[in-house]
Amino acid sequence: MPTSPSLRPPVPPTVWLARGRHVGPAPQDALLRHLRQLKDSGAIDDFLDPSEAEDPVDSVGSEGSGDSGDPGALADPGELVFEARWRVARTVTVRARLTLAPGSDGGQEWVLAAEAERPWDQGWPSPATMFWPEEPDADWDHDAATGLRLGDVNRLPSDDKAMRRVLRDAVRGSWAVNIVVHEAMTPDARGQLPLARLLPAGLRHRVVEHRAAPQQLRAVNWALRDAGVEVPRGGAIVLPGHPAWPEYTSDDFSVRTVFLDGSEPSALIDAVTRYVASPRPFPDGAEDAVTALREQWRLLTLEEELARERALVAMYAEALDAMTKSRDLYREAAEAAHEALAVYRENAASVPATPPPAEHPASPLRQLTRTLERFRGTAKSLRPTPGTREEGDAGPDTSER
Template sequence: MPTSTSVRPMTPPTVWLARGRHVGPAAEDVLRRHVQQLKDSVVLRDWLELPEAEDAQERVFEARWETGEGVTVRARLSLAHDGEWVLAAEAAAAWDPRWPSPATMFWPDDPDAPWDHEVETGAELRFRDVNPLPSDDKELRRVLKGAARSGWSVHVVVHEAMTPDARGRLPLARLLPPGLRHRVVEHRAAPHQLRAVNWALRDSGVQVPRGGAVVLPGAPAPEGYDGDAFAVRSVFLDGSEPAELIETLSRFAASTRPLPDGAEEVLTALRDDWHLLTLEEELTRERALVKMYAEALEAMTRSRDLYREAAERAHEALTAYRESAAALPEPPPTREQPQDTPTASPLQQLTRTLERLKVGKGRRPTD
C-alpha cells in the first residue's frame, strides 16, 4: 500500500477540490457565459473575473452561492491558457455530496461540453463517461499506475463479468451524488482483462474482484486505507443503482486524506486572496486592517520609547564615567620606558584606570 513520506496538511471536511482540462475552443467565453446565466437565474449570488496581469499564465474566476440548506459556498477556479483548470470550493459547513457540484457552477453540465477531461494520468479520460481500459497491456499498466497515484480525482476500476448491454454501458457517474459526479473517473475492464488489471495493481495493494470494483488509493492515500474496505464484490451493470459502490465511493471521498500536490497553494489563494466580498465582509476586512495598523503603530511607539530610554541611560553612564575619571589624582611619574616599548592603548589605559578605582574604593581607613 502506498504511503506518503512527507507530512502534509489534511484536506478540511469543508473543502471540495477538482482538477481537469477543457479541450475545446474559447474556454474563457464558455465559462463567462455560463456563470452569467447562473447569476441571472439567481443560482449564483455573484461571480467575479479578476483582472489579468500582463505576465499572467491563467485567468481567475470567483463565485459565491448558497446550498439548499442555506450554507454559503465560496469557490475559485483558475484557468490556464492551455485549458487546464483547478477548482477549490469551501463551504461554511462540512461538505455534503448531495449539494450541487461546484464544477457545474462554472461549466455547463452538457454531456458534450469538453471541460471534464482528467489530467493526472496523461490519458484521454473523462469524469462523466465510461473509460475502457486499453487493450494493450503496456498501456493498461501505464494508465492504472497513473490512476493509483492520482491525488485530485477518485479513480474506480469496474470489472465487467460479462459484456454488458446498452444499459450496462452507461456511465455510473449519472447515478452518483452531485458532489461526486465530477471527481470520479470510472475505468472499465473487459471480462478477459481481470488478470492483467490485478497484475498492474499489485504494487498498489488492491485487487479487483471478478464482476466487482475497487476504489484506488491515490497518492497520498487516506489514513488507514485498506483495499478490501474499498472493494465491492458485485456491481450489476444493468442500469440499476449500484448502492454499495456509491456508498463505498462516498466513504472514500469523505475519509481523512492529505491535500494533493499543489492543493495547499490553491486553498490558501481561495482563503487569503478572495476578492468577491459582501459589504459586511468588506467592513470586517477594513476593521481588521485598521486594528493591524494600530497594533503596528503601538509596537513602533513602544520600541521608540525603549530606544530613547536606553540612550538616556547610556548617556548618564558615560557622564558618570567622565566625572569619575576627572576626579582621579595624577598618577606618579614612572621610569622612562625604552623607545622601542609600545605605549598602552586607550583601551588598556581605561582598564587600568578602572582597576585603580576598584582598589581605591576597597581600601579601609587607618586609625
C-alpha cells in the first residue's frame, strides 16, 4: 500500500530526479562514450566507470576519484552505477548518480538523482544530458511507467480502455511531470511540435506531454475522474503525482487556453515550473535513490578523500578511547569485587560457630498434663476385667458333686 503523503518527506529543492527506460542495445556503451566526450570537453569534472569502480582503489580521471571501500556502496547484482560531477554557475557543484538495471518487461531501466549545493535552478543543464547523448529518436528517453517519450508529443490512444491505462500509469507510477493538452481543433505543423522544447533546460527531460484529440475530451475527463481533475476544453492540466499532496488543486495547475500555434505557452510553463518547485512528497523509490547518492558516493576529489580519511581516523580514535575506558572500568569493578570477597571470607573465618538454639522448656501445665496421662494409663492396666476372680475369692467347689 502506498505510504501516506503526510508520512513522506518532500523532495528537497536541491534535488533533481528522473526515471526512464532505455529500449535499445548497449546502454552502458552509450553512457561511457558520452561521459568521456563531456570530460574531454570540460563539460563535466569527472565521472566514475562502474567497471573500474570494482577495484579496491579506483582512480578515474585526473582528480583522483576513489572507491570508498564500503561494501554497502556496491550495487545490487545486475545493477550498474555511474557517477558524474560538474559545476553550474561556475561555482556550484552538482553530483549525480545514475543506476542502470534490467527492466521487468525488457530493456534497461535507469534512475537518475542529482543534487546541487544550492536550490536547483531549472535553467541549468539537464542532468540527463550529462549522462545520455541528446540525439533524435534516442533510445533512453522513455518514461519508465508509461513507456512514452520524455519531452515529446504522445497522442492518447483512441481506445478508451488503453487511454485509461496510460493515464492511470501516468498518475500512479511516473516520476515525470505529466501534462494533458486538449486540442480544441486540429493544430497546424507548428502546433504539433512538443511544448517541452519551450521549457527551461532542466525541465525538458522531466515532462511527458499527452495530447488529446478534439473528440476525446469527454473520454479523457472520464478517465481522470479517479484523480479528481478535469482538462479544460482547449486547455491543459498538470496531473497530480502519486501520492498527491494536500496543497494540490486542479485550479492551481490547470490552464484554460493553450494556443497551439508555435507561440510560447507562458501560462503552461508557469504551471509546470510551480508544480516542480512545490513541496511534493517523494514518489515510490525516489527517496532511496537520494539516500544512495548521499551515502554511497564514491567519486571523491583529493580534498574529499583527505577529509574522509580524517573523519575515519577520528571515528576510530573515539571508538578506541571508548573501548579503553570500558576496559578500565571493567578491571576496576573486578578488583573491587575480589577485595569484597576476600573481606567477607576473613570475617567469616573469625566468627565462632554458634550452637544450635536450645529447645524451649515445656510449661508446668503441660508437664502436669503428661503426668496425669501416664497415671491414667497405669490405672487402666490394674483394673480387673469382667469374668476374672480376684485372688482369695473362693468360688463353689465343683470338683465333687
